[in-house]
Amino acid sequence: MVRNIHAMSWICLFGNVLMTVSLMIILIKVISAPHIHTSALPAFTDIKGTVMAAGAILYALEGQALVLPLENKMKYPKDMIGWTGVLTTGIALVTLVYAACGFYGFITYGENVAASITLNLSNSPIDFSVKIMLMLVVYSSYLLQQFPVVQMLFPFIKRPLRARKVRRVYIISLEFLFRFVYVFITCKSNIPVSFQFSSLVEQKKFLYGNFVGLSWLIPNLDDIIPLFGGSAGMTLSLIIPPTLETVTFFNEWRYKRSKKYFIFHICLNIFYATLGIFFVVTGTQANIAKILSR
Structure with missing residues (x-):
């Protein structure tokens, strides 16, 4: 198992190359294909569709758990943030x-477009190679996704062992066992043949977040993705950050800043938190209703 963040970065670089090639093939395919005229397609969906789409989009952007651990390991941590930082560039791309x-994808396949664009690909050699490459992308990036979990949880196990002067080789062996159990819990699932290699996003959900056996209970993971994005994602992105910022800097804004500055930031954080609560409530309700109707 790879434990060094620098070695992980090279493996992830390999995955990024495969991802770039796969995306180029997919985009060339859908751009060059015959398109349906936009006037024949619906421009908007209903409120439920909007909040579910917001959850799915936010899931694609979810990387909060990786930001601080990776920033702490960077040679130049300041490069993580800013208009041209790693975080901004990654989210923009x-x-x-x-x-x-x-x-x-929508103007190519119309109403027949699937939850993931890869589900609309055929079984031709080039399309199948895209699915294989995306599968390898998932496995090559899983080390990095696992990194913050191990960094946060394993020290609680390691500290008592070091206090008892347990040999280092045993601690490392236990860390490998911990990683194995984590992978086993999050990855163990009987994937139907029709889902194998079919969707990068679905495979990510199998690999990254399926605690408590959700992959067994709900095989249609295009329903779970908006649920996770609309609940946990919205909470981490729009509710917790403005709340923590307000609690932390309230006295500074009130007594050391101008009244306009204080009112502006309080109103802005209230707006973000209210928007997040709206999406959490409506998105969770819409997604659960859709899952139960299956």
Whole structure:
């Protein structure tokens, strides 16, 4: 098992190359295909569809758990944030790719477009190679996804062992066992043949978040993705950050800043938190109703 973040970065670089090639093939395919005229397609959906789409989009952008652990390991941590930082650049690229695949996929396949664009691919050699590459992307990036979990949880196990002067080789062996159990819990699932290699997003959900056996209970993971994005994602993105910022800097804004500055930031954080609560409530209700109707 790979424990070093620098070794992980090289493995993830290999996955990023495969991802770039796969996306280029998919985009070339949907851009060059015959398109349905936009006037023949619905421009908007209903409120439930909107909040579910917001949850799915936010899931694609979810990386909160990786930000601080990776920033702490960077040679130049300040490069993580800013207009040209790693975080901003990554989110911008993901947004552009997500929008391009969604738009061109919709005008190519119309109402028959699947939950993931890869589900609309055929079984031709080049399309099948895309599915294989995306599968390898998932496995090559899983080390990095596992990294913050191990960094946060394993020290609680390691500290008592070090206090008892347990040999280092045993601690490392226990860490490998911990990683194995984590992978076993999050990855163990009987994937139907029809779902194998079919969707990068679905495979990510199998690999990254399926605690308590959700992959067994709900095979249609295009329902689970908006649920996770609309509940946990919205909470981590729109509710907790403005709440913590307000609690932390309330006295500073009130006594050391101007009245306009204080009112502006309080109103802005209230707006973000209210928007997040709206999406959590409506998105969770809409997703659960859809899951139960299956």
